[in-house]
Amino acid sequence: MASERPLTGNSAPGPAGERRQAIAAAVRREGPASLKEQAERLVYTWPHLVIIEFIAAMLMLLSLIVMSWVVNAPLEGHADADKTPNPSKAPWYFLNLQELLLHMHPALAGVIVPGAVVFMLLPAIPYLDRDQRDVGKWFGTPNAVRIAIFTAIFTSIVIPIEIFFDEFVGVKPLLASLASMTGLEFLNDILFNGIILPMILMLGPIPVLLGLLRLRYKLDNVRDVMIALFTGFVVAYFLLTIVGTFFRGQGMHLYWPTDPRMERIE
Amino acid sequence: MADTQRKQGLFHPGDGLAAEAVGGVRVVGEGTGQPGARGVSRRLVFRWLGWGTILGLLAQWTLGIVLGFFWPKKVGAFGGIVNVGSVADFQVGDVRVVREGKFYLSRVPEGFVALWWKCPHLGCTVPWKPDDKSEDSMGNGKGRFNCPCHGSIYDRYGQIITGPAPRPMDLFPVEVKDGKILVSTGPSKAVQRAQALHGPPHVTPA
Numbered sequence: 001m002a003s004e005r006p007l008t009g010n011s012a013p014g015p016a017g018e019r020r021q022a023i024a025a026a027v028r029r030e031g032p033a034s035l036k037e038q039a040e041r042l043v044y045t046w047p048h049l050v051i052i053e054f055i056a057a058m059l060m061l062l063s064l065i066v067m068s069w070v071v072n073a074p075l076e077g078h079a080d081a082d083k084t085p086n087p088s089k090a091p092w093y094f095l096n097l098q099e100l101l102l103h104m105h106p107a108l109a110g111v112i113v114p115g116a117v118v119f120m121l122l123p124a125i126p127y128l129d130r131d132q133r134d135v136g137k138w139f140g141t142p143n144a145v146r147i148a149i150f151t152a153i154f155t156s157i158v159i160p161i162e163i164f165f166d167e168f169v170g171v172k173p174l175l176a177s178l179a180s181m182t183g184l185e186f187l188n189d190i191l192f193n194g195i196i197l198p199m200i201l202m203l204g205p206i207p208v209l210l211g212l213l214r215l216r217y218k219l220d221n222v223r224d225v226m227i228a229l230f231t232g233f234v235v236a237y238f239l240l241t242i243v244g245t246f247f248r249g250q251g252m253h254l255y256w257p258t259d260p261r262m263e264r265i266e
Numbered sequence: 267m268a269d270t271q272r273k274q275g276l277f278h279p280g281d282g283l284a285a286e287a288v289g290g291v292r293v294v295g296e297g298t299g300q301p302g303a304r305g306v307s308r309r310l311v312f313r314w315l316g317w318g319t320i321l322g323l324l325a326q327w328t329l330g331i332v333l334g335f336f337w338p339k340k341v342g343a344f345g346g347i348v349n350v351g352s353v354a355d356f357q358v359g360d361v362r363v364v365r366e367g368k369f370y371l372s373r374v375p376e377g378f379v380a381l382w383w384k385c386p387h388l389g390c391t392v393p394w395k396p397d398d399k400s401e402d403s404m405g406n407g408k409g410r411f412n413c414p415c416h417g418s419i420y421d422r423y424g425q426i427i428t429g430p431a432p433r434p435m436d437l438f439p440v441e442v443k444d445g446k447i448l449v450s451t452g453p454s455k456a457v458q459r460a461q462a463l464h465g466p467p468h469v470t471p472a
């Protein structure tokens with residue numbers, strides 16, 4: 001397997017072998033360090049790291065204090081089960097999920113998609129991309145930055161188009177009229193219009209993106225693919241948060257941030 | 267002196283007096299206590315009183331708060347049969363909110379539907395929007411339900427037009443008796459349906 005991986009230039013038998021060789025080479029090159037050298041190279045946790053951490057903690061605290069000063073967060077009135085505030089929004093860091101909830105079956109948007117991302121896709125990255133070289137280096141491959149930029153642009157085009165489509169055409173109305181035109185009743189089923197079609201719309205752009213990247217940048221190793229997919233995820237995440245925060249008003253419809261209908265009615 | 271200063275009872279057990287203190291309490295004044303006399307010192311009584319009060323208070327809070335959640339709250343007549351009024355009061359296209367029953371009574375050409383106002387998506391209270399664009403042919407092109415949480419839109423039959431809700435709005439059974447409209451309410455009465463039909467059994471004829 002290892003010798004087939006395109007990034008691997010030498011003929012080492014595998015990652016473990018490579019590592020062993022690298023360590024042996026390093027030892028041979030440098031030889032054992034003298035005590036004095038060791039003392040010079042050593043940096044102690046205390047004070048070096050702890051001081052930095054302390055300063056970071058203080059800065060964080062300070063910014064929280066300033067923010068709580070500047071941003072008002074008033075307590076609201078008693079909740080009234082007979083009347084839901086309009087629009088009803090989650091805290092801003094959940095608005096990406098709430099935006100997802102607008103477009104598909106609640107099990108898909110609320111459980112399956114976040115569950116798959118958090119418990120399957122993100123943890124899978126290091127198992128799929130097992131190349132040892134440039135580990136820990138941001139954008140370590142020659143085309144990485146270009147791939148990330150292309151993906152970001154691609155995602156920022158696709159996501160708004162899909163959001164506009166669901167807002168102004170609507171998956172459900174479209175499928176309902178298709179179903180009554182063709183007599184294919186399954187199109188009107190929640191399984192299709194709430195789960196299957198949204199899945200196609202979410203996953204479909206991925207092969208398109210990878211195909212485009214392959215045409216433009218050869219895309220011949222796993223790391224490039226991972227960079228593309230991860231960039232797509234991050235950009236989609238932020239776009240959904242932004243749309244949910246600044247562009248959803250009464251009735252959870254799309255409005256400009258300046259529209260009076262962005263105002264919440266209790 | 268040694269006797270009265272001995273540590274006793276409740277967090278200072280070990281001299282056997284704590285066990286006796288639970289039973290018949292005989293207060294022995296500090297000065298009058300005979301060495302070796304069976305009894306409870308004033309200190310021990312106060313200690314018990316103090317801790318007892320705190321425990322009692324905690325117990326009261328716990329019971330009040332925890333049990334309070336289990337106590338059914340009767341809000342209006344939700345859960346029973348609600349009399350909405352007479353058939354003659356409604357014109358086709360009318361939608362009236364019935365607060366005590368937590369539903370909307372909608373008059374459609376085929377009769378009546380009572381739509382529970384709880385969104386079948388994630389349970390928000392769905393408001394009736396009389397001035398929004400209509401999704402059916404009633405109300406001069408105006409009026410629909412629009413959930414404020416994820417934007418599901420329903421027509422006067424409760425049919426889901428757009429948005430993430432997995433089914434139409436749930437129904438409460440409607441009965442028309444001597445010109446009076448009676449609606450059975452409550453979560454156990456709610457009827458779920460896969461598709462909103464125009465006509466019986468989903469619509470009760472007027």
Ligand code: FES
Binds near residue numbers: 390
């Ligand atoms: S709760 Fe009504 S649309 Fe989600």
